[in-house]
Amino acid sequence: MKLSLILVSSLLFGALACCQEKEKTTRPMIDKSIPAGEPRARAAAANVTPELEPALSALGLKLGDPVFIRAFKQERQLELFLRHSVTGRFKLFRAYPIAGSSGTLGPKLREGDGQVPEGFYQVPPAAMKPDSQYHLAFNIGFPNPYDRFHQRTGSSIMIHGNQISIGCLAMTDEKIEEIYTLCAAAHRGGQPFFRVHLFPFHMTPENLALQAGNPNHAFWRNLQEGYLFFEQQRIPPDVTVLDGRYRMNP
Secondary structure, three states: OHHHHHHHHHHHHHHHHHOOOOOOOOOOEOOOOOEOOOHHHHHHHHHHHHHHHHHHHOOOOOOOOOEEEEEEOOOOEEEEEEEOOOOOOEEEEEEEEOOEOOOOOOOOOOOOOOOOOOEEEEEOHHHEEOOOOOOOEEEOOOOOHHHHHOOOOOOOOEEEOOOOOOOOEEOOHHHHHHHHHHHHHHHHOOOOOEEEEEEOOOOOHHHHHOOOOOOOHHHHHHHHHHHHHHHHHOOOOEEEEEOOEEEEEO
16 A cells, blocks of 8 residues: 555656756757757657658658647547648648546646646747657647736646656657657758647537536637637638637638
C-alpha cells in the first residue's frame, strides 16, 4: 500500500512539473534541419522519417507541408492535418490517442487548476522544445489574447511525450516523435506558426445540444464557429479576438 502511494505521488509530481517546465533560450542553427545540440530531435526524425515519407506520399503530402492540429478532450484524440500543395486544403494524416490529460470539460481558468485549455492557439518555432524533460514537446501558447481578456492564468502548457500530465496533453514517446517531426519540418518549410485548436468534444450541433444546460455553453458555441469553419472549408480560420469573443476570419 505504501509503495503504491509513493508511486502515485511520484507520477503526479512529475506531471505537475511538466507544465512548470521553463522555456530555454533558442539555440543557433547549424544546419536547416535540427537545432544544434539536440540529438534527441535528430534521433526522433531519423527514427520516424522512413515510415512517414511513404505514408505521406500515399496521400499526396510530403514532409515539410504546413500542419494543423486539433484535439478533443472528451474523445481523448489528437488529429494532425497537412496542407495539400495542389488543393490548398488540409488533409487528415493521422489521428492519435491522447495518452494522458487531466481535468474536466471546460476551459482552463487559473494557474494550478489542472484543466487542459480550450480555444485557438499558435505555435511558432521558438515554442518547440526538443530538449524537454518530457521527451519532446511544444508550448501551445496559453494564455492567448482571449484568455488574457478573460483574466485566465497559467503557463507552460505543452503537448509532449512521457504519457502523464496535469494541464497538458501527453502522448506516448513514439507518437510525439511523429508529431514533433512533422511540426518541426513544417516550420523549416516556411510555416511561421502552426495552429492548435483545442475543443471539449467534436463540436457538432447534436453534441452541443446535449450540453445546453452547461455554464460553458455560450463559450462552446463560440468555439463551434471555428470548428464548423474548418469542417466546411478544410482550412483553419484566422482567429482574432473582438470584445471578448473569438472572431473567425477567412
